[in-house]
Amino acid sequence: MAKLSLMFEDKLVKEVPIGSKPVRIGRSPDNDLVVDNLAVSNDHARVYFDAGRLVIEDRGSLNGTFVNDLRVERATLHDGDSIWIGKHHIKVDAIGDAPLQYQSPKKTSAPMINETMVLDTKVRREMLQQAAAMGERTQFASDRIKVPTMVVLSGKTDAKEYILTNKLTTIGKSAMATIKLKGWFKPAMAAQINQRDDGYYVGSGAKTPAVNGVAISGPTKLNDGDLIEVASIRFNFIVRE
Amino acid sequence: MHIASGGATDVGTVRTNNEDSYRIVAALNLFVLADGMGGEAHGEVASSLAVETVVRHCLDGQKDPNTPLSGEAKPGLTEKSRRLASAVHLANQKVFTSAADHAEQRGMGATLTAAWIDGMDLSVAHVGDSRLYLLRTGVLQQLTSDHSLVAEQVRRGILTASEAESSTMQNVLLRALGTQPDVEVDIEQVGLFPNDVILLCSDGLTRMATEPEIAGTLQSEPDPQKAAQKLVRLANEGGGVDNVTAIVVSLKSESKGWFSWLRRGADKSVGGNGTAGGH
Numbered sequence: 001m002a003k004l005s006l007m008f009e010d011k012l013v014k015e016v017p018i019g020s021k022p023v024r025i026g027r028s029p030d031n032d033l034v035v036d037n038l039a040v041s042n043d044h045a046r047v048y049f050d051a052g053r054l055v056i057e058d059r060g061s062l063n064g065t066f067v068n069d070l071r072v073e074r075a076t077l078h079d080g081d082s083i084w085i086g087k088h089h090i091k092v093d094a095i096g097d098a099p100l101q102y103q104s105p106k107k108t109s110a111p112m113i114n115e116t117m118v119l120d121t122k123v124r125r126e127m128l129q130q131a132a133a134m135g136e137r138t139q140f141a142s143d144r145i146k147v148p149t150m151v152v153l154s155g156k157t158d159a160k161e162y163i164l165t166n167k168l169t170t171i172g173k174s175a176m177a178t179i180k181l182k183g184w185f186k187p188a189m190a191a192q193i194n195q196r197d198d199g200y201y202v203g204s205g206a207k208t209p210a211v212n213g214v215a216i217s218g219p220t221k222l223n224d225g226d227l228i229e230v231a232s233i234r235f236n237f238i239v240r241e
Numbered sequence: 242m243h244i245a246s247g248g249a250t251d252v253g254t255v256r257t258n259n260e261d262s263y264r265i266v267a268a269l270n271l272f273v274l275a276d277g278m279g280g281e282a283h284g285e286v287a288s289s290l291a292v293e294t295v296v297r298h299c300l301d302g303q304k305d306p307n308t309p310l311s312g313e314a315k316p317g318l319t320e321k322s323r324r325l326a327s328a329v330h331l332a333n334q335k336v337f338t339s340a341a342d343h344a345e346q347r348g349m350g351a352t353l354t355a356a357w358i359d360g361m362d363l364s365v366a367h368v369g370d371s372r373l374y375l376l377r378t379g380v381l382q383q384l385t386s387d388h389s390l391v392a393e394q395v396r397r398g399i400l401t402a403s404e405a406e407s408s409t410m411q412n413v414l415l416r417a418l419g420t421q422p423d424v425e426v427d428i429e430q431v432g433l434f435p436n437d438v439i440l441l442c443s444d445g446l447t448r449m450a451t452e453p454e455i456a457g458t459l460q461s462e463p464d465p466q467k468a469a470q471k472l473v474r475l476a477n478e479g480g481g482v483d484n485v486t487a488i489v490v491s492l493k494s495e496s497k498g499w500f501s502w503l504r505r506g507a508d509k510s511v512g513g514n515g516t517a518g519g520h
Contacts, residue, residue, distance in 0.1 A: 013409055036391075036408045167383070167431070203380035218380075
C-alpha cells in the first residue's frame with residue numbers, strides 16, 4: 001500500500017494512504033495531510049496516481065515543494081523519495097504502487113496519540129522566527145511590550161489604575177482581591193479577569209459585568225478601549241505599548 | 242477553610258502504559274501532577290521521579306525552613322511559592338541527571354504542575370502542557386500557560402485559539418522537565434475564595450474534553466474524588482487516546498450562618514489557628 005509519512009524532527013507525525021483520490025497537502029484544515037506551519041501554503045501540493053505512476057504536483061505554493069532537494073512543479077515519485085515542504089519532511093512509500101480503492105469520505109483526523117516531544121532551544125528559535133516571518137498578523141505582535149491596564153473611570157477603588165500582571169485578577173471588596181472596591185455594599189468578589197493565550201477575558205463573580213453597556217453571558221474577551229462596568233464601578237481596559 | 246480533594250488516573254483506551262504520575266499530600270495541602278514522555282517505560286520514570294522530588298523537597302522545607310533553595314529566587318514570592326519553585330528546579334535536575342546517567346533513559350522528560358494552598362493563598366508552579374484550572378462562580382479559568390509550540394504561536398498572534406485546537410503540532414513542547422540542565426519555572430500566586438474548585442489535569446483530559454464539559458462535571462459533582470473519576474471517564478469517552486489524570490480540590494467554609502460569626506469571634510479571642518492571619 002502506497003503511503004505518505006509526514007515527519008518532523010525524525011518523528012512520525014502522520015501517515016496517509018494514497019488511494020484513488022489525490023492526497024491534498026497544505027496548511028488549511030480541509031487538506032488530507034495538514035501541515036500546520038506558516039511556511040506551508042493553504043493548498044500546497046497534491047500527490048496522486050496518474051497512469052500507474054505516483055505524481056506530485058505543486059499548487060503554486062509560495063515556498064515551493066522539494067523532492068530530494070530539487071524544487072519541483074510536477075514530478076514522478078519513487079519509493080523512498082523525500083518530499084520537503086517548509087521544515088517538514090514527507091517520506092514516500094510507494095511499495096505496491098497500485099492505487100487503493102477509495103473508501104471513506106471521512107478525513108483521517110490527526111492522530112493525537114503521537115509522542116510528546118520537546119524542541120531544543122535552537123530549533124525552537126528557528127521555528128518561531130520562521131513562523132513570525134511568515135505570519136501575516138505578526139507585524140502587530142511581539143516587538144513592543146504590551147501592558148494591559150484597567151483604568152478606573154468612576155467609583156471607589158484602592159488605586160486609580162491597575163496593570164494586569166497575573167493570570168487571574170479579582171475585582172471585589174475582599175482582602176484577596178487585586179482590584180479592591182470600597183463601600184458597604186460591594187461584593188467580596190464582584191468579577192474576575194483571566195489572562196488566556198489569546199487575550200484577557202472578563203467573567204462574572206457575584207455580579208455580572210457589562211462590557212460596552214452589554215451584560216456578558218459568559219467569559220468575554222476584552223479589546224483595547226472596552227468599557228467595563230461592575231458593582232457600579234466603571235473601568236476602561238487599555239492596552240499600552 | 243475546609244479543603245477536600247481527590248485524584249484519579251487512567252491509562253486511557255489506546256496506550257498500554259500510564260506515564261502520568263500524581264500525589265496528593267493532604268497534610269500540606271500540596272497537589273502535584275506530572276505527565277512523562279520518552280519511549281518504553283521511561284516516561285513513567287521521569288514523571289514519578291519529578292513528582293516524588295517535588296513532594297520530598299516541600300516536606301523537607303516544612304520540617305526545616307533552612308533547607309537550601311534550588312534555582313534563582315524571584316522577588317515578591319511567598320515562602321510557599323519560593324519552596325515550590327525550588328522543588329521544581331530540583332525535580333528538573335534529578336530527571337536530567339538520571340537521563341544523562343542512564344543511556345536507555347535518554348530523551349525522557351515530564352511536564353509538572355503543582356499547587357500548594359496556604360490559608361487563602363494558592364501557589365502554582367508549572368512547566369509543560371498539563372494545566373491548572375480554577376472554577377469560581379461557574380467560570381472555569383486556566384491559571385497556567387501551556388508551554389507548547391501552538392500556545393506560543395497563539396500568544397504571538399500567529400495562530401488563533403481555534404486553529405491551535407485543530408493543529409497537528411499540539412504534541413510539540415517548548416519546555417519540559419529533564420531536557421535541559423535548568424528550566425524556567427512559571428509561578429502564579431492567587432488569592433482563594435470559599436467555594437473555589439481547583440483542577441490539575443494532564444493534556445489527556447483537555448484534548449479529549451471541552452472546557453464547558455469539564456466545568457459542567459466539576460459543578461454537578463461536589464465530591465472531589467467522584468469528580469476526578471468522572472473527568473477521567475469523560476476523557477475516555479471522548480476517545481481516551483492519551484493517559485489522563487485529574488486532581489480536584491474544593492474549598493468550603495468550615496461552617497455556615499450565624500454560627501461562623503461565633504466561631505470567628507472565638508478564634509480571634511484565642512489568636513486564630515495560624516492560617517487566617519498573616520496577610
